[in-house]
Amino acid sequence: MIKVIWVVLPDEDQLNDGLSKLYLLDSQELNTFxxxxxxxKKLEFLTGRLLVKEWIGRRLGVPPQFIKLQKNVYGKPFLDYRCIPVSSPPLFFNLSNTKQLVIVAFHERPEIGVDVEQTDAYDFNIMPQIFTEAEIESVNEQNTHVDRINEFFRLWTRKEALMKAEGLGFSMSPLSFTVPIAPERVENAEYVWETFVPTPGYIASVVVRKEDGLSIQFEGHEISWGDLFSRDISWIDSVYWTK
Known part of the structure; x- marks a missing residue:
């Protein structure tokens, strides 16, 4: 099961309402903040770390302030297993943020990637730098301008999610591979994608490497910013892990 959780952020002047959660950040994270x-940007960073640490802490039975994260050489974050019990199950995540939305995907395998984009900021002129000829054609052949925008971001988010799943980020050229063009849930020989609208004005894609003989399911939940930053963590149980 792939758990996908997202939060729509308030106006940046509400940052002070979330400062009570700064204790969850370690010294490096606090420096970044x-x-x-x-x-x-502070609000996006804090929200992402809070989503990851609160949910993983609940899942693994560890206080969230003790959850530590590391990054690989390409910047992909992962859980530092030195901070959790040896018997803990494998758990991996990936996160993304764009203007006023933060999203995290959780899975039991490391090849998980997620990307979200706001659809009001687009530039078709950059397509030759990121899309193959077939992908550009798929965008251009859409019947309406809105459909072109949606196809543009469907392909964009799938590409970036795959580069993140591979743990390589933009060190992996987006022109070196293609992604499926079909809408919503789709798969090829190696990966399964789920593309969806988490809230109007945004498009997100999650990708995970296929597992032989196993059916991969995606489950999405929106959490309110107020619930996330409150003292009540019942929101975690409402999106708790199910097989």
């Missing part, structure tokens, strides 16, 4: 010059 403080380096951001604008409140909306």
């Amino acid at each position: 403080n380096q951001y010059k604008v409140n909306f």
